[in-house]
Amino acid sequence: MTRLFAWLAGALLLLVLAAGGLMAAALESKPLVERSESISPATINQARRLFHANDPRRLREGESRRTVIPATLIDEGINALAGRALKARGAFILTEDAAEIRLTRRVPLISGAAFLNLQARIRQGDGGPKISTAAIGPIPIPPFILEAFLAIASRAGGYGTEWQLARQAIHELAFDPRRRLVIVGYTWEPALLDRARTIAFSPDDLVRIRSAQESLAALLDHHAPERRIPLANVLQATLDVEGSDQRKNRRAAMLVLGVYLGGKNIASLIPEARGWSQLRPVTMMLSGRNDSAQHFAVSAMLAAWAGEPVADAIGLYKELADARHGSGFSFADLAADRAGTRFGELLNREDRRLDTVLNRNIHDRDLVPPLGDLPESIGATEFQRHFGSTASPAYRQLTAEIERRLDSMPLYEPQQP
Known part of the structure; x- marks a missing residue:
């Protein structure tokens, strides 16, 4: 639409x-x-x-x-x-x-x-x-x-x-x-x-997405099923693409990776993908965590295809839902979401900083800020007691700290107009 x-x-x-x-x-x-x-x-x-x-x-x-x-x-x-x-x-x-x-x-x-x-x-x-x-x-x-x-x-x-x-x-x-x-x-x-x-997907998009699916399948086939592999390595390999439109090729690769890490089959979006190469199940890690890899990749995909406001809203919605029914609200997950959103926006703009990172070995610290000291597993009652709402000063102080950490990273630091 x-x-x-x-x-x-x-x-x-x-x-x-x-x-x-x-x-x-x-x-x-x-x-x-x-x-x-x-x-x-x-x-x-x-x-x-x-x-x-x-x-x-x-x-x-x-x-x-x-x-x-x-x-x-x-x-x-x-x-x-x-x-x-x-x-x-x-x-x-x-x-x-x-x-x-x-x-x-x-x-x-x-x-x-x-x-x-x-x-x-x-x-x-x-x-x-x-x-x-x-x-x-x-x-x-x-x-x-x-x-x-x-x-x-x-x-x-x-x-x-x-x-x-x-x-x-x-x-x-x-x-x-x-x-x-x-x-x-x-x-x-x-x-x-x-x-x-x-x-949603033009014929050229489908060609790019299928190529990205085949490239990711070939990459994962080199690893044993359920093996833990760094997301940074996968990003470097899948986004190192060339062609007449590198931005669109990278968006296609991010879509395939985001859908995969989101636990979905790409055939749910593209029915003809049922006949494409299947992806071997592995566990991708970011900052020592699989959930951080998932949050980062899905948010990057959403930002690249739907925009930053959508990616941010979905990330926050999931954390609020987790506070009520799941593992609890996690500011670490929220930080991984925001890092992924910024990454997806850079990819969509063909930012040269992304090329600089991809031209050398990528490390977790290039993609996400420190996560270990951010509060996690906050249930609905505890969230209400400590923060009240997402508009409270206490909540905004923590989200501002996440943004400060992201701003201090070379990949995400604000550019002068």
Whole structure:
């Protein structure tokens, strides 16, 4: 969905840029949306529950369903996609009988504050969502023109089939602003899942991912089953790739490694991978721990493919869930998560520091900060007693210490603008 959203929202922004003389009139001195790009652990939990309630693998063709989506999930999702795809900010606002999508992007290379603000109101009812009003800055856009433009843009971008399938699938839209819920009625069409996979992984991506899977399988075949091997060695071998696009090759390698260390079969994401080389089970270690290797690799994969806010939110959500039901909250695991997130972001940006590390022998200290003195195995009651919440000064003091340790590492130290 990131690519589809990026194309549609980006096309909408280009509508103004292409208008030439309207550009100056569309700019405003204040942003319509002003917020950070972070995603809360609660949103991750909402997304998880929504997926399990509407797992496409259990739906029958032609089956009609009604599902309830928290408005906060849509709101944070739009903001995260806007940030990752457009370097913008987004919001989803519910009113009595409509919803409003807002986007703000700061316009560079213009002296002073200049913002491009977009807003579109979507009305509820049978027959799927309809745009009722829209505007770019102070300039109103007739809804039928905007809908026609989005349809044309989706076809031009190669997403025409996905756009039509999604519109045809949704037959009801209702808003409950008091409880901040969106009710969607849809008819399941298996082609939606196939097209979603096509958007998520292009044919070139699949070639790279299969090559990465085969390379990792060949590497692991040199080790006895269940043998403990350093994650640093595996990273050095799997990320030492060449080709026409090294960044994409490394992202593919990180995806394969993250899925593997996350305990999943890549065929759950890519069905045709059932016929690919299988990976021998080994135990990868980082800073003397297997769980640190898992946290690092999964967070690096998420950051490389979904972005830093998603990776951070999932890492924090897992620790809070562990505090309630599992092994307890662990600041050591959280530090491994944050290190992995930073690593994935460097990989995604093709940062030269990553090349410097990969060109010599990698050690654990290159990847994660010291973990041994960070509090672990904190149950829910103890967490509440010592920290209260993730917004408390005590909690922020520890997370600030983790960030300080990461900032002091050559690989992750902040760069001067």
